[in-house]
Amino acid sequence: MPDTPTPEKPALGGYAARLRENHPVALHPPYRTSVKRSPTYAPISFPTTPSEEFGPTFGHTDLGPMDHDLLHNFGPKGESAIGPRIIVHGRVQDQFGGPVDGALLEIWQANAGGRYRHVREGYIAPLDPNFGGCGRVLTGPDGRYEFRTVMPGPYPWPNGPNDWRPAHIHFSVFGAGFAQRLITQMYFEGDPLIPLCPIVRTIHDAGAVKRLIAPLDMARTVPMDARAYRFDITLRGRRQTMFENRIEGL
Numbered sequence: 001m002p003d004t005p006t007p008e009k010p011a012l013g014g015y016a017a018r019l020r021e022n023h024p025v026a027l028h029p030p031y032r033t034s035v036k037r038s039p040t041y042a043p044i045s046f047p048t049t050p051s052e053e054f055g056p057t058f059g060h061t062d063l064g065p066m067d068h069d070l071l072h073n074f075g076p077k078g079e080s081a082i083g084p085r086i087i088v089h090g091r092v093q094d095q096f097g098g099p100v101d102g103a104l105l106e107i108w109q110a111n112a113g114g115r116y117r118h119v120r121e122g123y124i125a126p127l128d129p130n131f132g133g134c135g136r137v138l139t140g141p142d143g144r145y146e147f148r149t150v151m152p153g154p155y156p157w158p159n160g161p162n163d164w165r166p167a168h169i170h171f172s173v174f175g176a177g178f179a180q181r182l183i184t185q186m187y188f189e190g191d192p193l194i195p196l197c198p199i200v201r202t203i204h205d206a207g208a209v210k211r212l213i214a215p216l217d218m219a220r221t222v223p224m225d226a227r228a229y230r231f232d233i234t235l236r237g238r239r240q241t242m243f244e245n246r247i248e249g250l
């Protein structure tokens with residue numbers, strides 16, 4: 001059977017470039033720390049070695065059995081974290097919609113009250129003794145992944161006088177090696193804080209923002225247990241997910 005081209009798949013196969021136009025500019029003063037963090041000199045490219053490009057590879061033996069269950073992977077007695085229980089699932093795909101097998105996803109998030117378990121966290125919301133906020137999962141041959149957790153709470157941050165981050169989960173995606181790492185944030189459908197967030201507002205393309213917002217997925221909800229949200233991650237192409245660590249010009 002010939003492969004059916006997707007709308008963006010070149011007839012002769014090949015390569016779809018990154019969508020650089022949608023990448024936020026590095027300097028966006030309403031996102032205050034971007035002023036100090038944005039480069040003032042042109043980026044320098046360093047050559048990589050083959051071992052950085054192709055290894056190490058990740059396998060199921062690298063993950064603990066509870067890594068994908070943030071509800072239970074921290075509490076000393078395996079008790080459930082406090083908060084609305086959710087499943088987050090989706091597919092990691094390439095520019096043509098093909099599955100990306102064996103990608104390592106690492107996730108981190110605040111607890112249901114909006115507080116991170118981190119030494120430099122300053123928000124007054126309480127810690128949950130049964131929630132660490134970190135997890136890991138590998139995609140399968142069909143590119144799919146799934147983990148369960150609590151719905152993170154929104155939280156205030158010292159940017160402007162009254163800026164609040166919408167509820168979000170941070171994602172790091174590793175490909176075949178440490179040099180292939182992409183980082184992004186997932187938001188939740190219906191959150192009124194999304195359009196107000198100075199970090200979200202660095203992204204000028206409405207479609208790119210929409211692709212960071214996971215819709216509620218009632219088909220995957222577990223009755224009397226957990227709601228579900230679907231977050232697909234597309235690595236390249238016209239429908240690519242916006243990644244924070246893709247530097248303009250590279």
Ligand SMILES: O=C(O)c1ccc(O)c(O)c1
Pocket residue numbers: 033157165
């Ligand atoms: O990069 C930052 O400054 C920053 C601030 C608050 C956040 O919630 C975050 O994810 C990033």
